[in-house]
Amino acid sequence: NQAAKRLAHIADHILAPMSAPSSSRAAKVAVLGASGGIGQPLSMLLKTSPRVGELSLYDVANTPGVAADLGHINTGSSIKGYVGPDQLPEALQGCDLVVIPAGIPRKPGMTRDDLFNINASIVAGLCQAVATHCPQAWVAIISNPVNSTVPIAAEVMKRAGAYDPKKLFGVTTLDVVRAEKFISEINKVDPKDVSVPVIGGHAGITIVPLLSQSQPPLKLSEDELAKLTSRIQNAGTEVVEAKQGAGSATLSMAYAAARFADACLRAQAGEDVVEYAFVQSSVLPNVPFLASKLRLGSQGTVQELGLGPLSSAEQRNIDAMTPELLGSIKKGIEFVEKQG
Ligand code: NAD
């Protein structure tokens, strides 16, 4: 029985991704920031996806080398590197999905908000180009601080007349991936059999795991639940500290972004897909952007699926983080307003 389960797992996770997608043409996907710590392994994972027909690697440096290297992988997709703003329009032309990991990462002692001054302009510039050259594309933003960069992207695209809230996403998949992994270790089960909502935003206390909804259920004391919540909230810092100044999570992030990109491409191909992301939201009153469980379809977000039943600790965590999340959203919007 165990052996049969193992075989089913291999079939689901290794063989299925290598088979051709059931419908629709393979997509054109751009990675902006493709030479970076996330960009390179993410591009590699996308190069192995049968849902990707054309991979467009853009950065301000080194993309010809990355594209030449990945181009020798014997999968069906074509790949091309683009360097510098002059080549950005061609990189974006005809894209179905644009994934943005461009920007600087944290060093020990920094918050994600400390990245705002540099990354806000990078994301604004790239989203301006997306609005001009591929306004129909779905946009997945990885660059931190996500709680501000997504509102920045929305505002820039709004001003360019190209904003579709159904197609703009802040990537929070890594929070879900981490929560699934940590719970699988506690419950001693395969992570693929774990599901747990992680909602809110993507920074410190704004990351709110809803452990009471974990499947399989967690049998932990209040104190243990609080410790696990804190570990999920601080998992990014755990990696930043372990890397000792060499950056933040890159490999697990590339994995998480590839999972999110796959969800987008499956939805674009007509599959009914459920995944978490940080989007324009009406789940909580007066909170205009929120990460929560989404139903995705061929035109983008079809439905926010809500938060489900909350424990009193989870409700307190949501109440406690809301002012910080609202502040980060406001900071992003005001950044674009100040540009005039
Ligand atoms: P990195 O420094 O290794 O790579 C960033 C890349 O962006 C570099 O190659 C750089 O040349 C490129 N870049 C800079 N300005 C650019 C521009 N204007 N256009 C195109 N490319 C540009 O950093 P990293 O480790 O890959 O992290 C990237 C970002 O992702 C950081 O902001 C980090 O905080 C964030 N991040 C987010 C999550 C998440 O869960 N959302 C997880 C991990 C990291």
Ligand code: LMR
């Ligand atoms: C993460 O969660 O790993 C990222 O947001 C990077 C960081 O700065 O922690």
